[in-house]
Amino acid sequence: MKITQYLFTFIIICSVTLVNAQTISKNSFWGVKGGLNVSQFKVDNYSRMEDNGDYPIDFSPKPGFYVGAFFKFKINDIFLGSTEVIYSNRNMDQEAIVTITPNNGATPSTTLQTSINQQLLTFPVLINYGITNSIHLEVGPQLGFVLSSDSFIPNSTSTVMNNSYDTFELSGVFGLSYDLLDNLSLEGRFGYGFLQREEGFSNVYQLGIAHKL
Template identity: 25%
Template sequence: MKKSFLAIAIGLFGFTATMNAQESVMFGAKGGANFATFAGDGVNAWNDPSGRTSFHLGMLAEIPLSERFSIQPEVLYSGQGYDISNRNNADDIEYQLDYINVPVIAKVYVFDGFALEAGPQVGFLVKSEVDYKPSTVNEGDISLNEDQFNTVDFSVALGASYKFRGGFFLSGRYNIGLSDIYDDSFANNIFSGADAKHSVIQAGVGFMF
């Protein structure tokens, strides 16, 4: 799985590097907050409106195809999952599923700097655990059997961004999961048959260079 992700990442950014001779392709970095939960039926905990608060961080390239239309491939580390329990005066208990996400975003500039965004996204599961002390590092982590999950996740990203002169930009995005999170073929999977998909709101900042 990691080799597959590496091949995709190299392919995407190798392609944009070859196009950089046009001098219009821009590279950048972005990061920000994730507000993640599960969507679907099957477990009442998924209805927790607060969800898991985490982060996303990664690289991107914007490839202009016309004055108002661009394609933007990205490679992002994304913390997803949901809150199992919200405890007063203590850490929440988090169900943590982290992915390397590779969205390919179509950007339509409505006016100078402001763009609407949409596109497909594929994610590769890199961490699965329950954390009952999420505010501390390397404490409270209980690893989950990765075999119970579908390790490749597909979703659709919808959002908007605003790019300022100089390269600084703001972005907001909603990732709508299309794939089932759990693998029904895994033996003794208590979530077998459950309709569980990722639902992630992202708010971020970045810089194009």
């Protein structure tokens, strides 16, 4: 099963990372981070099919937030390794043009709008390359689990549905960080989902601050 293979690969990566971290613990440090994220699903000609019609769906990004902790360790004078645990709140708007064909042959349609709120726990494992003493390039895989996914009607407190979508997410992460101070840095990242969930492939942009403890 593909998910099992992904999990096994991720566990191996984490194990190797932890072993390396133990051998260079004197050059390692912990920290916390947080900031803004903007998420969107990339959908190519996607429509949800039901028994009574065709539902073309469009997703619009909305801001959310993330908070978490990280562990970084020095590999050599140029490279750093890092493992992270991030809690992420992601939001987006969903618009579906619903077309229903009744028995008389007419094709009425209407537009349904809902807002989606998702809570995820993600685990990035990254390599950091020092472009300069203060600018670093970050790249690596990220494993994610959807803790909850709810849909709401705008301007209403009612929950449309508690979605039971695919809860596993595997992404590739690319980013840059800039050291503002010795213990404070500005980070920008882009995450691209490799696995298609029911809605499509997830794209996430993040901008935040990391504080070294």
